Amino acid sequence: xxxxxxxxxxxxxxxxxxxxxxxxxxxxxxxxxxxxxxxxxxxxxxxxxxxxxxxxxxxxxxxxxxxxxxxxxxxxxxxxxxxxxxxxxxxxxxxxxxxxxxxxxxxxxxxxxxxxxxxxxxxxxxxxxxxxxxxxxxxxxxxxxxxxxxxxxxxxxxxxxxxxxxxxxxxxxxxxxxxxxxxxxxxxxxxxxxxxxxxxxxxxxxxxxxxxxxxxxxxxxxxxxxxxxxxxxxxxxxxxxxxxxxxxxxxxxxxxxxxxxxxxxxxxxxxxxxxxxxxxxxxxxxxxxxxxxxxxxxxxxxxxxxxxxxxxxxxxxxxxxxxxxxxx
Amino acid sequence: xxxxxxxxxxxxxxxxxxxxxxxxxxxxxxxxxxxxxxxxxxxxxxxxxxxxxxxxxxxxxxxxxxxxxxxxxxxxxxxxxxxxxxxxxxxxxxxxxxxxxxxxxxxxxxxxxxxxxxxxxxxxxxxxxxxxxxxxxxxxxxxxxxxxxxxxxxxxxxxxxxxxxxxxxxxxxxxxxxxxxxxxxxxxxxxxxxxxxxxxxxxxxxxxxxxxxxxxxxxxxxxxxxxxxxxxxxxxxxxxxxxxxxxxxxxxxxx
Numbered sequence: 001x002x003x004x005x006x007x008x009x010x011x012x013x014x015x016x017x018x019x020x021x022x023x024x025x026x027x028x029x030x031x032x033x034x035x036x037x038x039x040x041x042x043x044x045x046x047x048x049x050x051x052x053x054x055x056x057x058x059x060x061x062x063x064x065x066x067x068x069x070x071x072x073x074x075x076x077x078x079x080x081x082x083x084x085x086x087x088x089x090x091x092x093x094x095x096x097x098x099x100x101x102x103x104x105x106x107x108x109x110x111x112x113x114x115x116x117x118x119x120x121x122x123x124x125x126x127x128x129x130x131x132x133x134x135x136x137x138x139x140x141x142x143x144x145x146x147x148x149x150x151x152x153x154x155x156x157x158x159x160x161x162x163x164x165x166x167x168x169x170x171x172x173x174x175x176x177x178x179x180x181x182x183x184x185x186x187x188x189x190x191x192x193x194x195x196x197x198x199x200x201x202x203x204x205x206x207x208x209x210x211x212x213x214x215x216x217x218x219x220x221x222x223x224x225x226x227x228x229x230x231x232x233x234x235x236x237x238x239x240x241x242x243x244x245x246x247x248x249x250x251x252x253x254x255x256x257x258x259x260x261x262x263x264x265x266x267x268x269x270x271x272x273x274x275x276x277x278x279x280x281x282x283x284x285x286x287x288x289x290x291x292x293x294x295x296x297x298x299x300x301x302x303x304x305x306x307x308x309x310x311x312x313x314x315x316x317x318x319x320x321x322x323x324x325x326x327x328x
Numbered sequence: 329x330x331x332x333x334x335x336x337x338x339x340x341x342x343x344x345x346x347x348x349x350x351x352x353x354x355x356x357x358x359x360x361x362x363x364x365x366x367x368x369x370x371x372x373x374x375x376x377x378x379x380x381x382x383x384x385x386x387x388x389x390x391x392x393x394x395x396x397x398x399x400x401x402x403x404x405x406x407x408x409x410x411x412x413x414x415x416x417x418x419x420x421x422x423x424x425x426x427x428x429x430x431x432x433x434x435x436x437x438x439x440x441x442x443x444x445x446x447x448x449x450x451x452x453x454x455x456x457x458x459x460x461x462x463x464x465x466x467x468x469x470x471x472x473x474x475x476x477x478x479x480x481x482x483x484x485x486x487x488x489x490x491x492x493x494x495x496x497x498x499x500x501x502x503x504x505x506x507x508x509x510x511x512x513x514x515x516x517x518x519x520x521x522x523x524x525x526x527x528x529x530x531x532x533x534x535x536x537x538x539x540x541x542x543x544x545x546x547x548x549x550x551x552x553x554x555x556x557x558x559x560x561x562x563x564x565x566x567x568x569x570x571x572x573x574x575x576x577x578x579x580x581x582x583x
Contacts, residue, residue: 003466010474011458014430018450193450195438202435205424212384212422213436213497214410215444223445 018193027275031178035171042170043242048282049177050238051262053184055274057231058259063269064192065224066204067117070256071128072232074112074135075105077251079233081139084152084246092158098180098237105233106226108135113225117218120207129253136251151247155240166242173242180238184231191227192271200224201269261300265307267316276315335398337362337501337531338383338414343392345382345555352378354555356392360501360531367534367546369566371575375555376535377419380503384416385409396501410439413500417493419509419535421486423478429489430474433461436496461496468492468522484515491522502526504534508541520544543567551575 034045054076061067079101086097116127139146146152159165164172191197203210203217210217240246249255258281266277284303288296311318338360345353352375360366370376381387383394385406393402396414404412424432437457438444452458465471468488478486487507494502507523508516516538523545526532536542542549542563549566551558553575559566566572 003471006471007462007466010430010471011455011462013475014428014434015452015455015458018452190450191447193452194448195443195446195451195454197447198431198451199435199438199444201427202424205426206422208386209418209422209424209493210435211386211406212410212416212418213493214407214439215435216407220445 024272027272028182035174035178039169039171042174044282044286046170046173046177046242047239048279049174049181050235050242051259051282052274052278053177053181053238054232054235055259055262055266055278056181056184056188056271057228057235059263059268059271059274060188060191060228060231061225062260062263063271063273064197064204065200065221067221067225068121068125069128070125070253070260071130071132072228072259073251073253073255074128074132075109075229075232076236076255076259077132077135077139077246078108078229078236079105080236080240080246080250081146081152082233083237084155084240085145087155087157087241087244088152092156094157094160094176094241097241098234101233101237101240102230105236106230109229109232110222110226113222113229117221117225128256132251132253132256136248139248139251146246146248149248151245152240153245155244155246157241157244166244170242177238177242180234184234187227188231189271191224196220196223204269261304263314265304265314267314270314270316273314273316280315334362335395336360337364337397338533339395340383341393341395343379343382343389343394345378345387345390351555353382353389356552356555356557358550358557360533362531363528364531364533365545365547366532367536367542367549368552369536369539369542369549370552370558373554374552376552377505378555379552380416380505380535383503384414410497413498414503415494415497415499415501416503417490417505417507419506421478421483421490423486423489423493425478428475428477429465429470429481429492430458430461432478432489433464433492433496434458436493437461440497464492464495468495484511484518487511487519488522491519495526499530501531501533504532504536506536506538507534508536508538513538513540516541 031049035042038045058072061069082101082104083097086100112131116124116131119127140148157166160172160176166172199210199215200220203215203220207217236250262277262281263273265280266273266275284300288299292299307314313320336359340356340358343353343356356379368376368379378387382389385404389402393400395401396409396412401409401412424435434451434457437460438454441457443454462471462474465474470485470488470492473481473485478489491507508519511519520541534542534545546563549563550560551566551572558571558575559569
């Protein structure tokens, strides 16, 4: 009987890992509270929410699948230009713009992934850089359509569902970004808890063994890379639609690198790293740049160094250690 | 082998692999009978691990063929060979170190059952897989550590998980690459008794350095030297063979 009890307890504990926990409601409650408490900061808030989706998409490939990338802006920018170009050329319907951005970004992710995911490590890192740099130059050269260095302006959005106009206070933008982020998070959460997601984590932990148990590792990596690209594209589209502007920086190395920094600050491979790292980074950036307009990047750098030295696993890593500490 | 109707569990013919001028496998003709307890031994650098990599498909053969239960698998991918029941373990633990023991096994079982690519249902809802994995851990005496990450396990226990992951794939042919490597000799009896208890319909090929283990488990031994089969036979014959003493046992004896 004792063995049966032990079996039931163990199997149940394992089988319940994907269930929602109360703690997971915290980011959403905070986001709703932010809407009420800081009405003057809703445009920044909308940017933060959209960027969380971008960093979350990077966590899927980097944190879960172990694909080290410095070119994730390629998909963010592709989505931003897709939505922006649609709206600037007379189709300002936001939701179909998101879908188009997701599809085109997924296509770019799939095609580039097909080529570059054959490599790993530094070689892969360089190739992700190359993909993003190529798109950056392409957007720069195609100034007739993209506005080149000046950026794409004239993005005019229609109301969401034909009802909710994008207002100058950012109320619609904030709510819109929050809703899309929520859906994106649900999808990401679903993926990381599925057998597919677990097998990616297995491949990250030990690729050779994953091959040896018969998993088609390359195919699964390509699938997650494509899904992640689509989510990054949606994130770019959100920012294009809510700011009515697409700049070349949406494809830049800086944006890819910042995503990594935000993810590392929050905690890699934990699904919620983005929810902590992005607000910390962007609020710090907002504050520092106002307090010290010349050297603000230095303070961000210092924050980053502190995390790497003192807080391996980011802010979430600190929480995890505090959580386990009394038990040990 | 006249009169034997069934094909061997595994057979290689003229299997060769070279990296430039270096031949890691030269013209290897090898048979692993159904239900065999067969050991592959040889000095360091003899090409034992390369042979395993060739057979499992991690390396592509330069020439020669590989047959599994009579079917040609020479050109099949590693994953396709696993699906047909050709499974290996690793000489150095190749586990998913941050994942718990139970998940190490569920990953393997999910692949065997073909649901490893399922995106729609949480892995926790695949109850039959979890139950099967837990049952396997019970038979190996690992159930009380099912929820611990591999990192938290003693090395000897990790070696057991190594075999548990392979058994989760329900192998027909199991290649055990130094199953007792790194375990203090007093503790290797746990591994040996586990291997002794493995179902007799699994054909075992044990690649091993530890002579005690080889002579206790194997009914047939193949000696590999410089990528070639030097001699093959029952343990007594191998132990008495002067050539084997020269290249392998003798080298150990002198140490």
